Amino acid sequence: MKYDIVLCGVGGQGGISVSVVIARAAMAEGLKVKQSEVHGMSQRGGEVLAHLRLADKEPASPTIPLGGADLIISFEPLETLRYLPWLNAKTGLVISATKPLINMTGYPDLAKLQAELEALPNKLLFDADAVAREAGNVKAANIVLVGAASRSLPLKEESLKTAIRELFGRKGEAVVAANLKAFDYGRTANS
Amino acid sequence: MVNETLMGDEAIALAAVHAGLSGAFAYPGTPATEIMEYLQELAARVAAGTMPGEQFVAQWCLNEKTAYEDALGASFAGRRTLVSMKHVGLNVAADPFVNSGLVKVNGGLVLVVADDPGMHSSQDEQDSRWLADFARVPCFEPANQQEAYDMTRQAFDLSEKYETPVMIRITTRLAHSRSVVSLQPARAMNPIKKPAPGMDWILMPAVARRRWKLVLERQRKLEDLSSGFACNTYTKGDKKLGVITCGLALQYYLENLDDYQVQRGQAPTHLHIGFYPMPTDRIRELYANCDQILVIEEGYPLVERLLRGIIQPGKKIMGKETGEIPYDGELSPDTVRAALGLSPHQGLAVKELIPPGRPPQLCVGCPHADSYNALKEALLGYPLHAVTSDIGCYTLGALPPFNAIETTVDMGASIGMARGASEVGLIPVVAVIGDSTFYHSGLSNLIDVVSHNTDVTVLILDNDTTGMTGAQPTILPSSRLEPVLKGIGVAPEHIRVIRAHKNEHDKNVAVIKEELAFKGPSVVVLVRECLEAIKKARKA
Ligand code: SF4
Numbered sequence: 258m259k260y261d262i263v264l265c266g267v268g269g270q271g272g273i274s275v276s277v278v279i280a281r282a283a284m285a286e287g288l289k290v291k292q293s294e295v296h297g298m299s300q301r302g303g304e305v306l307a308h309l310r311l312a313d314k315e316p317a318s319p320t321i322p323l324g325g326a327d328l329i330i331s332f333e334p335l336e337t338l339r340y341l342p343w344l345n346a347k348t349g350l351v352i353s354a355t356k357p358l359i360n361m362t363g364y365p366d367l368a369k370l371q372a373e374l375e376a377l378p379n380k381l382l383f384d385a386d387a388v389a390r391e392a393g394n395v396k397a398a399n400i401v402l403v404g405a406a407s408r409s410l411p412l413k414e415e416s417l418k419t420a421i422r423e424l425f426g427r428k429g430e431a432v433v434a435a436n437l438k439a440f441d442y443g444r445t446a447n448s
Numbered sequence: 449m450v451n452e453t454l455m456g457d458e459a460i461a462l463a464a465v466h467a468g469l470s471g472a473f474a475y476p477g478t479p480a481t482e483i484m485e486y487l488q489e490l491a492a493r494v495a496a497g498t499m500p501g502e503q504f505v506a507q508w509c510l511n512e513k514t515a516y517e518d519a520l521g522a523s524f525a526g527r528r529t530l531v532s533m534k535h536v537g538l539n540v541a542a543d544p545f546v547n548s549g550l551v552k553v554n555g556g557l558v559l560v561v562a563d564d565p566g567m568h569s570s571q572d573e574q575d576s577r578w579l580a581d582f583a584r585v586p587c588f589e590p591a592n593q594q595e596a597y598d599m600t601r602q603a604f605d606l607s608e609k610y611e612t613p614v615m616i617r618i619t620t621r622l623a624h625s626r627s628v629v630s631l632q633p634a635r636a637m638n639p640i641k642k643p644a645p646g647m648d649w650i651l652m653p654a655v656a657r658r659r660w661k662l663v664l665e666r667q668r669k670l671e672d673l674s675s676g677f678a679c680n681t682y683t684k685g686d687k688k689l690g691v692i693t694c695g696l697a698l699q700y701y702l703e704n705l706d707d708y709q710v711q712r713g714q715a716p717t718h719l720h721i722g723f724y725p726m727p728t729d730r731i732r733e734l735y736a737n738c739d740q741i742l743v744i745e746e747g748y749p750l751v752e753r754l755l756r757g758i759i760q761p762g763k764k765i766m767g768k769e770t771g772e773i774p775y776d777g778e779l780s781p782d783t784v785r786a787a788l789g790l791s792p793h794q795g796l797a798v799k800e801l802i803p804p805g806r807p808p809q810l811c812v813g814c815p816h817a818d819s820y821n822a823l824k825e826a827l828l829g830y831p832l833h834a835v836t837s838d839i840g841c842y843t844l845g846a847l848p849p850f851n852a853i854e855t856t857v858d859m860g861a862s863i864g865m866a867r868g869a870s871e872v873g874l875i876p877v878v879a880v881i882g883d884s885t886f887y888h889s890g891l892s893n894l895i896d897v898v899s900h901n902t903d904v905t906v907l908i909l910d911n912d913t914t915g916m917t918g919a920q921p922t923i924l925p926s927s928r929l930e931p932v933l934k935g936i937g938v939a940p941e942h943i944r945v946i947r948a949h950k951n952e953h954d955k956n957v958a959v960i961k962e963e964l965a966f967k968g969p970s971v972v973v974l975v976r977e978c979l980e981a982i983k984k985a986r987k988a
Contacts, residue, residue: 349795
């Protein structure tokens with residue numbers, strides 16, 4: 258078994274927490290995990306990318322080869338498109354937030370961007386911020402995406418929830434509950 | 449056996465503690481910063497009694513040179529010591545580093561250098577293995593987190609056995625990726641024990657000549673060691689192709705090995721290098737047994753070049769020099785795949801043209817934005833002027849909407865370059881530098897400015913932290929800056945301390961204008977704390 262995930266977004270969107278939750282859940286289920294992040298700049302707004310590899314045998318490369326990803330989890334639609342070359346063209350799934358973050362010059366035409374996303378073969382596109390708001394925690398869009406991904410990840414729902422409890426445990430029961438709710442809302446979100 | 453999920457940086461830090469570390473020293477720099485951050489976390493755990501072991505020291509220093517010299521002193525005292533930095537930091541520490549190759553190291557001295565191929569957050573992608581070779585210092589290059597842990601422990605032993613500093617070279621991808629590491633039991637620190645009498649730490653010419661001969665002898669011993677060392681493994685395979693991998697490059701090779709066997713038959717003959725000096729015997733063996741050689745290494749073509757001095761020319765050698773592997777940027781599973789002659793992998797095509805990466809931006813409300821807005825307005829009356837700058841979050845002043853600075857070269861260069869430009873007639877010239885960078889290397893340039901009475905206006909953006917690397921404390925607090933400036937002789941009436949805030953904009957413009965008009969050294973200190981630092985302090 259091998260399952261490769263590209264996580265992408267814009268600095269400050271909480272991508273690292275997503276990586277941690279999935280990695281912990283996978284390890285709890287006995288899988289070998291390699292996590293690679295590019296970070297180091299405190300400033301906000303640059304693109305953020307993490308590669309997460311789950312397998313029964315320790316994966317070799319820290320990064321995923323082109324066409325190798327089973328899943329892209331994206332916090333931002335333009336970033337989704339940027340990493341499509343890493344997605345398995347036949348079976349790869351895209352789970353993407355749809356709200357653009359326009360903090361740069363030359364951001365593509367929104368209608369065209371939308372059309373590109375709609376044309377993807379396997380996808381789940383939704384406004385993760387709106388779902389997070391419905392779930393009562395605007396900051397939990399990242400966990401909403403984990404919930405959405407949980408339908409396809411080769412991991413048990415309960416392992417992911419345990420990982421969420423562990424990650425947010427320090428911040429108190431209320432934060433844990435809010436994130437678990439965000440997870441549940443994400444799990445049932447529709448395009 | 450205990451297992452832990454660790455980043456490469458963390459694996460090295462923990463290994464050093466388990467190897468009996470007494471003192472660690474560093475200056476922040478991506479991707480090496482987390483080594484010291486983790487060491488400080490571990491030191492705090494020891495202090496709190498939540499981790500067993502003796503208390504060790506883990507300190508940020510003024511710059512990489514002072515950090516390296518601190519480590520030298522700790523080694524002189526007989527203790528084990530670690531010094532960590534990013535690749536360009538080693539340029540700053542090159543003087544003590546290269547010379548330390550000649551002293552008779554006492555307590556284990558390990559230098560960790562994190563290179564940044566692909567320049568994720570650096571101004572070049574220089575390869576520190578060249579400096580190890582230059583200084584005749586042995587170097588480990590781990591291929592994964594487990595090796596980062598194991599090799600760090602080995603490095604301390606080797607340092608004490610061969611009485612030499614030892615370098616560990618990692619790259620961004622290893623520093624910042626995580627996997628499970630199995631840990632070994634910790635051992636005790638060394639007691640304090642000064643070197644045996646002799647002159648082995650006094651590098652005056654007569655001693656240095658003697659020491660250099662010993663270093664050259666040691667180098668031959670290390671070469672012999674290298675050929676038989678477990679870090680350098682030789683795997684017999686097909687003779688059509690001999691592959692040399694170094695450090696992390698191994699993983700990209702292994703990623704493609706199954707496909708290679710499917711598409712091209714038997715696996716190549718393979719030499720993996722995780723330790724330098726070069727395993728010369730093994731390289732000769734590989735060369736003799738194979739029709740052609742492919743070298744896969746991250747960074748500059750070190751092995752590819754050095755091996756040409758080891759073998760008799762004749763067979764084809766492929767790598768960066770010959771273009772099979774891209775010369776610049778990071779390796780990837782795909783670039784290595786192409787070099788192995790395998791059919792490329794393909795994902796989904798992107799139809800709409802994607803604009804190149806998003807530039808990072810200053811945090812909303814960052815004091816630097818207010819400083820740049822004031823500076824730009826103050827300069828409006830000067831069609832000819834220059835603004836030199838430096839390395840930090842404020843380097844983003846080069847991009848829209850500011851377009852405020854014209855140079856960024858190395859730590860501290862803003863003030864030196866402003867001085868040089870001014871002395872040859874380009875006036876007015878403004879040097880923009882952060883407080884941490886000012887202490888790191890700007891202070892010495894400012895002394896030149898003062899002693900020659902050069903007409904330069906220095907803007908110190910004092911946010912009381914090293915912002916870009918995640919808000920590490922500056923070596924001296926804000927309150928000391930003014931006395932330092934006075935002490936080196938900047939005229940008190942030309943030290944202007946103002947608050948970098950948009951509410952003070954008009955006043956700040958006026959102050960900068962006055963100092964631009966002044967013909968001589970002046971320093972405007974724009975004070976306001978970094979927002980990240982405030983956030984971090986709140987969390988703690
Ligand atoms: S980290 Fe601090 S200095 Fe850097 S952009 Fe943010 S507020 Fe400004």
